[in-house]
Amino acid sequence: MSQTTSLSQIYLDANATTPVLPQAAKAAMSAMEELFGNPSSSHITGLKAKNLMEQTRNHAKQLLGANQGKIIFTSGATEGIQTAILSALVNAKASLNPNKTYTLLYGATEHKAVPNSLAHWNQLLGINAELKAIPVDGSGNLDHDFIAQEAANALMICTMAVNNETGVYQDLAALDRLIRQHNPDLFWMVDCVQALGKRALNLAETSIDYAPFSGHKLYAPKGIGFMYIRESAPFTPFIAGGGQEGGLRSGTENLPGMAALNVVFEMLLNQDDSAFFPVSTLLDYRVQLAQALQRAFPTIVFNHSFSNSVPTTLNFAVPGFSSKEIMDLFDAANIRVSSGSACSSKVTGSFVLDAMGLPTWQSESAIRLSFGPAMTQAEVDQACERIQSAANALGNSCLSLNVDAGAQNKTPLNGLVQLKSGSSCTWIYADHKSQQALIIDPLPELEQRIDTLLQCQQLTPIAFIDTHGHADHVSGRVALAERYLPQQATDYLGWPAVHALTDIGSRPVQAVKVGELTLIKVATPGHTKDSISLLLVNPQGTVLYAFCGDMILMGSLGRTNFDSSCAKQMFHSLKLLHGLIGDHTLLCPSHDYNNEFTTSFGAEFTRNALLNETINGVMPIGLFEQQKVQLDTHLNDEMGTEIICGAYTGSCDKAVIKEYDAISLKQQFQQTQTIKLLDIREPHEYALQHELGELSEHSINIPMTRLVQFIQQHQHDKQDEWVLVCRSGSRSMVAAQAMHRLGFSNIAHLKGGYALSR
Numbered sequence: 001m002s003q004t005t006s007l008s009q010i011y012l013d014a015n016a017t018t019p020v021l022p023q024a025a026k027a028a029m030s031a032m033e034e035l036f037g038n039p040s041s042s043h044i045t046g047l048k049a050k051n052l053m054e055q056t057r058n059h060a061k062q063l064l065g066a067n068q069g070k071i072i073f074t075s076g077a078t079e080g081i082q083t084a085i086l087s088a089l090v091n092a093k094a095s096l097n098p099n100k101t102y103t104l105l106y107g108a109t110e111h112k113a114v115p116n117s118l119a120h121w122n123q124l125l126g127i128n129a130e131l132k133a134i135p136v137d138g139s140g141n142l143d144h145d146f147i148a149q150e151a152a153n154a155l156m157i158c159t160m161a162v163n164n165e166t167g168v169y170q171d172l173a174a175l176d177r178l179i180r181q182h183n184p185d186l187f188w189m190v191d192c193v194q195a196l197g198k199r200a201l202n203l204a205e206t207s208i209d210y211a212p213f214s215g216h217k218l219y220a221p222k223g224i225g226f227m228y229i230r231e232s233a234p235f236t237p238f239i240a241g242g243g244q245e246g247g248l249r250s251g252t253e254n255l256p257g258m259a260a261l262n263v264v265f266e267m268l269l270n271q272d273d274s275a276f277f278p279v280s281t282l283l284d285y286r287v288q289l290a291q292a293l294q295r296a297f298p299t300i301v302f303n304h305s306f307s308n309s310v311p312t313t314l315n316f317a318v319p320g321f322s323s324k325e326i327m328d329l330f331d332a333a334n335i336r337v338s339s340g341s342a343c344s345s346k347v348t349g350s351f352v353l354d355a356m357g358l359p360t361w362q363s364e365s366a367i368r369l370s371f372g373p374a375m376t377q378a379e380v381d382q383a384c385e386r387i388q389s390a391a392n393a394l395g396n397s398c399l400s401l402n403v404d405a406g407a408q409n410k411t412p413l414n415g416l417v418q419l420k421s422g423s424s425c426t427w428i429y430a431d432h433k434s435q436q437a438l439i440i441d442p443l444p445e446l447e448q449r450i451d452t453l454l455q456c457q458q459l460t461p462i463a464f465i466d467t468h469g470h471a472d473h474v475s476g477r478v479a480l481a482e483r484y485l486p487q488q489a490t491d492y493l494g495w496p497a498v499h500a501l502t503d504i505g506s507r508p509v510q511a512v513k514v515g516e517l518t519l520i521k522v523a524t525p526g527h528t529k530d531s532i533s534l535l536l537v538n539p540q541g542t543v544l545y546a547f548c549g550d551m552i553l554m555g556s557l558g559r560t561n562f563d564s565s566c567a568k569q570m571f572h573s574l575k576l577l578h579g580l581i582g583d584h585t586l587l588c589p590s591h592d593y594n595n596e597f598t599t600s601f602g603a604e605f606t607r608n609a610l611l612n613e614t615i616n617g618v619m620p621i622g623l624f625e626q627q628k629v630q631l632d633t634h635l636n637d638e639m640g641t642e643i644i645c646g647a648y649t650g651s652c653d654k655a656v657i658k659e660y661d662a663i664s665l666k667q668q669f670q671q672t673q674t675i676k677l678l679d680i681r682e683p684h685e686y687a688l689q690h691e692l693g694e695l696s697e698h699s700i701n702i703p704m705t706r707l708v709q710f711i712q713q714h715q716h717d718k719q720d721e722w723v724l725v726c727r728s729g730s731r732s733m734v735a736a737q738a739m740h741r742l743g744f745s746n747i748a749h750l751k752g753g754y755a756l757s758r
């Protein structure tokens with residue numbers, strides 16, 4: 001059985017779902033073509049269908065050691081979970097004591113289907129018990145003391161056999177003793193979805209009341225599941241109707257699903273004639289995959305212990321890389337894994353790893369690699385190779401100092417790089433000719449990445465400079481400066497004591513050289529007393545970029561309600577900066593809350609009335625001050641606990657961007673040949689994979705980190721038709737909107753990205 005659905009894809013996301021085993025697919029097909037009868041029909045076609053259904057049920061009983069209990073077929077585990085909870089709560093409701101308070105217990109690392117269903121039925125049935133999450137320790141084990149304490153007042157307890165994110169299993173026998181010691185009548189559901197085929201289950205030997213399972217997690221199709229119900233457990237049908245399944249679950253049965261499940265059961269029951277490998281082989285696979293990961297990413301951290309988890313799940317984090325970055329990298333290498341956290345610019349962690357008390361970075365960088373028991377050695381070999389080539393690509397783009405890869409194929413870096421951590425930005429300017437670099441607002445979280453980039457590109461930093469003393473984070477400046485420039489005398493923001501004097505707009509200013517460019521410091525107090533703006537000027541005297549700290553943010557002005565803020569000063573600083581750089585120079589702020597990369601005075605004027613009036617109108621300083629106070633009062637409600645450095649003044653409305661699909665893009669290209677394809681994936685993703693055939697040959701790779709430089713260099717061909725492409729179409733949409741706002745009037749993107757164009 002192949003894990004891959006095409007020659008090149010390596011599918012390592014079995015905990016999300018599995019491909020259908022060919023033998024199971026064949027059985028499902030035959031159930032559709034030949035054994036298609038309705039098991040309730042009394043003719044021969046119906047009887048044959050019924051026979052297959054009962055055979056499958058018997059196999060399930062045998063497999064689960066569940067001879068006394070009932071097995072019913074469901075659409076999947078979520079339905080099984082509803083059925084269990086509804087059954088338990090309907091029964092519990094009948095004998096509630098109005099003077100007592102009750103609880104519903106569930107493991108803190110349970111699949112969301114469990115607490116959400118508990119809350120739903122608790123409310124719908126008017127039980128109003130308190131939902132309590134059972135804590136887990138650092139290894140993911142449920143807190144037995146907590147259960148011992150809480151069991152007496154509980155109506156139901158829901159635990160899981162194997163966790164879907166970490167593979168951590170619970171000691172069901174110990175839980176059984178514990179629960180029954182403290183409450184013999186407590187209804188107990190165990191979510192067994194991720195245990196099937198990976199852990200032996202002898203359900204009849206336990207006092208588990210309900211155990212839901214899902215077919216699609218073990219090579220059967222989606223839409224078929226089953227559940228075990230203890231003989232003595234109460235039952236309320238979740239679906240009523242024609243009385244199928246002995247009245248326990250109505251609706252005409254999913255025979256093709258059962259036929260497929262039957263094949264899976266047979267293989268689990270008969271190891272001699274099975275596509276599934278024994279646990280010893282799976283353990284060996286885990287060793288090989290873990291070693292490959294460690295070779296590829298020497299600083300890797302595994303987020304769970306291998307001693308209490310099934311061998312088929314590896315959850316890890318690579319310091320310095322978000323889940324999204326590793327996901328994108330692996331996807332480009334055609335390895336499908338899953339991220340433990342949401343893929344958005346506002347990073348959120350994994351609640352499972354958070355519950356285990358893991359550090360936030362581990363939770364936010366979590367990657368889950370999972371495989372099924374039908375994985376072959378050849379597939380493991382291929383996966384290990386691909387992991388190494390993905391890591392090499394990362395080395396070549398100077399994101400990791402991979403000793404094996406040697407970073408010898410790296411592309412020399414020249415120009416501006418925008419690195420982000422959450423919504424904060426660090427700006428690096430590298431001059432390839434002189435091998436000099438300038439680092440502005442270095443974030444401590446990006447220290448390692450900056451370090452790697454400097455070493456890999458053999459750049460000599462000339463300064464690490466902050467645009468102001470940051471209130472929301474400590475600067476990474478001091479640590480980096482101590483390492484690279486221990487002798488350099490600077491002021492407390494990192495501006496070098498040894499500098500030249502020059503003038504701009506006939507004012508004398510301090511300057512330092514970066515290759516042929518000049519960096520000029522201009523005091524722009526307001527957001528804080530110490531705020532400065534840094535202007536990067538070419539030999540012709542054109543300001544290429546203005547690093548303006550938090551004075552102007554995309555869609556907003558920096559807040560002026562800190563102790564060291566002064567709105568009056570900001571008023572003058574805004575006018576001063578505009579006088580020096582004009583409407584079109586790109587502003588590079590130290591925050592990007594809305595994924596807009598960069599801006600300019602001109603672009604801000606259209607949506608920031610206060611700024612427009614201040615620069616172009618007749619805004620008196622007193623009114624500016626008043627309006628600034630008004631704006632800043634909204635700040636703290638805006639984004640929870642994060643310190644936001646500027647209130648949003650403009651509308652969040654995003655432009656409607658022209659969209660192509662792969663076919664219409666190819667057609668348009670054939671017709672006009674003028675389309676310019678901009679692949680905005682990171683260089684390592686680009687290096688690993690070029691799609692779209694002929695079109696791709698015409699693409700240029702401008703990663704998001706280099707987009708601001710691209711915008712700066714293409715001020716004169718903004719009317720051309722640029723089509724942005726990425727993996728899924730989400731990055732290209734964000735970038736297209738940002739570019740549209742900055743005057744790229746003919747911008748388009750590939751909807752669905754490369755993912756949908758193959």
Ligand code: PLP
Nearest residue numbers: 076077078111164191193194214
């Ligand atoms: N429980 C666990 C542990 C799971 O991993 C899943 C699926 O992600 C479910 C429940 C829900 O299963 P189904 O997709 O069959 O409804």
